[in-house]
Amino acid sequence: MKSMLILTDFSDAAFRAAEYATHLAPLLGAERLILYHAYRTMVVGSDVPVPAPQVENLLYIENMEKLAALQDQLRMMTDTDTKYELLAEDAFLPDQLNKLCRENEVELVVMGVAGKTGLQQFFMGSNTAQVLKTSEFPVLVVPLEAVVGKEITSIVFSTDLENISKASLEKLHHYLDLFKPEVHVINVESATEDRYSEESRKQITRLHELLEKYNPAFHYVTGTHIADSVIAFSKEHHASLIVTVPKKHSFLSSIFHKSISKELAYNSNVPLLSIPALPD
Structure with missing residues (x-):
């Protein structure tokens, strides 16, 4: 770097x-x-x-x-x-x-x-x-509550299962290669009869393939407030870092991104790594 x-x-x-x-x-x-x-x-x-x-x-x-x-x-x-x-x-x-x-x-x-x-x-x-x-x-x-000098041993990657560009994934891979952490992939969705569309299932398969070498654990969580669910999950799994790839032009993603930052500011001691949505 x-x-x-x-x-x-x-x-x-x-x-x-x-x-x-x-x-x-x-x-x-x-x-x-x-x-x-x-x-x-x-x-x-x-x-x-x-x-x-x-x-x-x-x-x-x-x-x-x-x-x-x-x-x-x-x-x-x-x-x-x-x-x-x-x-x-x-x-x-x-x-x-x-x-x-x-x-x-x-x-x-x-x-x-x-x-x-x-x-x-x-x-x-x-x-x-x-x-x-x-x-x-x-x-x-x-x-402010982050512990200085603490090793990054566990990462929670929060995803909405929308398409992530190859360039953004390469950035994610870069940090996973450096930290060599335990990797948890979490998707939070509201409770519905059919939670995942065909496109979402394709993205799940794609993520499994692209992250396979890091041996990640995948978690599919039901919740009405994405940020709260991610924070709670991160605390439960003693995460050292939360990673997101927010979408630049998505209204819902902008709400999520803003709320997760606010939650981190007031409630969490877990740093947040935001990787921008880069063009391929």
Whole structure:
């Protein structure tokens, strides 16, 4: 892995994500970790962000100093000689994210979620939802309760049994090959007389074939709330990581993706790896 992008707003949640990423980096073979902070400058009396050279320069210096302090803290936590790069800029993160990842050969974006106060939770949840919706690159969402340094021994892959592209599956295979975990595939459906269509059955067969070498266990669960069911299942099976491949243009998938992130923020200590729906 060439680069890992760690997003931070200098909150406790963001620091936990940076800790988690720093310990995970050697396993992923990451050559450098980019600590990134996006900020916005405002001119008094204006409703929109506009350039304010003096204010922007002061903010840039202040944020770079905070990034340097974060880097120093992270360096003390591991024995590895990790290469860090610090980047702060006046930017709207969702608009800048994919361009930033392409220019820096980023293969994984890492960010925190949740916060101590309701206001922090609102903003962190909003930022997470925007990044998950926008990113064309895998995103690892690390909840505040995540245990840093814990090995990834069990993965829960949540699927709606819709077609997953070969490119997205290759990303999934990449992480399964690295972690070599116990793999659980879970599908949650509401209770109906005929739960699975012919197309769904074809996808089940396809998934069995594509994941065969990882010896996965398949679980078909009945539930009215997908996120709650996935969280409960993950806790029951002591999962180290939940993996999803949300669909970019599916309304139902967007609801699922948003709710699973919210559940992770408030109720789970299990990180979420979101692999984007990539074209073949």
